[in-house]
Amino acid sequence: MCQDHTPPRPQLPGEEGQRAEFPWQLGAVDAHCHPTDTMASIVSVPTMRARVLTIMATRSQDQDLVAQVAARHSFSDRAALATPPTEGSAVTDKIVPAWGWHPWFSHQLYDDTSDGHSTYDGSLASTSEEEKANQQARHYTAVLSGNPDAAFIASLPEPKSLSSFLAETRRRLEEFPLALIGEIGFDKGFRLPVPWTEEEWANRNQGETPGARGNRALTKHHVEQDHQVMILKAQLRLAGQLGRAVSVHGVQGHGILFDALSSLWKGYEKEVLSRRQQRRIAPGAEDFSDFSSEESDREDIENRDVNSNKTENSQPYKPMPFPPRICLHSFSADDGWVKQYMRPQIPARIYFSFSTEVNLTGPTDAKTQALGEKFAQVIKACPDDRILLESDLHVAGEEIDYYLEHIYRKVCLIKGWTLEQGVRQTRKNYEEFIFG
Ligand SMILES: [Zn+2]
Known part of the structure; x- marks a missing residue:
């Protein structure tokens, strides 16, 4: 999720014409x-040129909206990915929904899933307005940095129980077999916006789903790291139980995100056989010594599939404490992190997704150029079969199509793919990401 504004369209790579x-x-x-941040745009979904949109829920206000859109436009047929519409015709099965709670709003959930003391007691809060205010102050003081004052706390919504959110998400996922969990994640840089003034509230964009930042300035308060990580891990575990893919936001604190993920798969790492061990097991087996060790390690693992999470071949999915994909x-991390996430021991399949909006748009030309150089390095480091693209x-509508086309063209140039190769490759990657 990025800041919501309409950016100037970047020029498509290459000469016009x-x-x-x-x-x-x-x-x-x-x-x-x-x-779903702009519900009036949903009407254009069937005539968009993109074949599938994976739409994220992030906060209390958009969970039901994603469900409404999914009920009308849900995508389900694997084969249909490769049979897109003829131009101008309407296609209704276009949406893969995702439900999750974004780190920017993680302070609005309180933990009632662990045995420890909760920061909010819903049963006390229901006794009187005063007690509700006390409970609210206790919760927000605990999960926000910088001692928020009473007026700021009073501007925040009543906290919601994490267990009821997880139960609601589980129900939605059971209803939509392809649905993901997202957008979830960790954000070290984000700070909460100031409350709306009456005037700003009256003049805000009425077509925008409430709850987003809008153009508001930021306070000094951020959501405490431990709280963000707790909310993130609870959702990752749910995805692991149900065998669903997740879409994860990570801004700064890449090490904290990696630690949160890897803490869940600790003890489930794949066994990596050295070439010598492999030869011992299978004397006379093909010698991989021409491969780089990283390549051959990855190959060994993929052939062995030690902790396979695949649901295909009619094998039932075995619940895990971490998501399979x-x-x-x-x-936004650098190419060193790509290598870290591609370590063959990691039992989840990791994908890297890129957008023009976040990865290639800077406030100045110099910034954009620097972003472009880092971006090329990261793209080159990403294995072909792990790249996804996004807006x-x-x-919804032309804007997403335009931005998608832009990021596809950029990535194809860097990878040396023709546009056909790029679209086919990322479609195949997406198919594996969604269907397993
Ligand atoms: Zn997002």
């Missing part, structure tokens, strides 16, 4: 976006 036609007919997909959306935009 010289650009190859974009092969929408091969099924370009958006792995992460937020069109993880998309690091608008991935991360807040409004």
